[in-house]
Amino acid sequence: MALDEILITRAIIDGYYQKLTSNLETDVAIVGGGPSGLVAGYFLAKAGRKVVLYERKLSVGGGMWGGGMMFNDIVVQTDALHVLDAFGIRYRRFQENYYIADAVEAASTLTSKAVQAGLTVFNCVSVEDVMMRPEGLCGLVINWSPVEMVGLHVDPLTVRAKFVVDATGHATEVVKVVVRKVPGKLMTPEGRIEGEKSMWADQAEKLTLENTREVFPGLYVAGMAANATVGGPRMGPIFGGMLLSGEKVAAELNARLG
Numbered sequence: 001m002a003l004d005e006i007l008i009t010r011a012i013i014d015g016y017y018q019k020l021t022s023n024l025e026t027d028v029a030i031v032g033g034g035p036s037g038l039v040a041g042y043f044l045a046k047a048g049r050k051v052v053l054y055e056r057k058l059s060v061g062g063g064m065w066g067g068g069m070m071f072n073d074i075v076v077q078t079d080a081l082h083v084l085d086a087f088g089i090r091y092r093r094f095q096e097n098y099y100i101a102d103a104v105e106a107a108s109t110l111t112s113k114a115v116q117a118g119l120t121v122f123n124c125v126s127v128e129d130v131m132m133r134p135e136g137l138c139g140l141v142i143n144w145s146p147v148e149m150v151g152l153h154v155d156p157l158t159v160r161a162k163f164v165v166d167a168t169g170h171a172t173e174v175v176k177v178v179v180r181k182v183p184g185k186l187m188t189p190e191g192r193i194e195g196e197k198s199m200w201a202d203q204a205e206k207l208t209l210e211n212t213r214e215v216f217p218g219l220y221v222a223g224m225a226a227n228a229t230v231g232g233p234r235m236g237p238i239f240g241g242m243l244l245s246g247e248k249v250a251a252e253l254n255a256r257l258g
């Protein structure tokens with residue numbers, strides 16, 4: 001049977017339209033498709049939650065693809081190996097407590113397993129604002145990334161979520177919007193964005209996990225955004241903290257969702 005270009009077009013538009021409209025209201029909306037966001041999405045989807053992830057770029061994976069300085073391997077410490085195991089990502093021992101995984105295998109497998117578990121990913125979509133009510137944050141304001149990049153004056157659309165996770169990495173973009181636009185303090189030591197500190201891998205990895213929590217009613221931080229918001233150093237190309245942070249935020253939200 002001859003293939004019809006219009007049917008191909010219709011299939012894409014119908015499929016995408018269905019995906020979009022069935023995700024206008026979700027349990028959890030994750031902003032940012034780096035390792036922490038993908039792991040959070042995977043565990044939430046596995047638990048049967050309706051969870052969506054918005055990623056500004058064409059590809060998800062965030063800062064994982066390039067390993068350290070584009071040497072595309074990542075290091076993971078013993079405490080986080082169970083997350084690699086949950087995804088079936090292979091690793092090899094370097095020495096006690098230091099394991100190496102291929103960055104490309106890690107990023108692609110996190111993505112593939114998360115989507116297969118039920119996480120819906122919208123790439124090329126940027127979160128530019130939040131939806132707020134007196135009881136807290138309750139949704140996101142989204143637009144096509146190219147609109148943002150070109151600077152077109154095009155109004156956005158809105159999605160509702162019971163909880164939002166800021167997994168935007170160093171930039172901690174959702175928290176910044178809240179600080180700029182919403183009266184009230186963050187649930188951080190000084191009530192504001194505490195800021196990311198200089199490199200100290202050991203402290204950073206511990207703090208990433210501690211700092212993964214709710215920082216404003218309805219808004220959680222995970223991954224590098226947790227340290228940038230609650231205060232903690234950077235850690236370089238060791239990714240255990242990112243994986244454990246995603247796992248932790250999923251567990252906390254699962255408990256909150258009941």
Ligand code: 48H
Pocket residue numbers: 031032033034035036037054055056057060061062063064125126127128167168169170171173174222223224225234235236237238239242
């Ligand atoms: C949609 C957005 C928006 C927005 C940003 O940076 P990431 O990889 O995030 P993490 O925290 O999961 O992982 C951090 C890790 O990659 C890293 O940078 C490390 C370990 N650094 C250590 C060091 O010392 O430097 O991914 C965040 C993602 C990116 O893909 C962005 O494009 C995306 O979020 N994003 N998506 N709307 N407003 N802002």
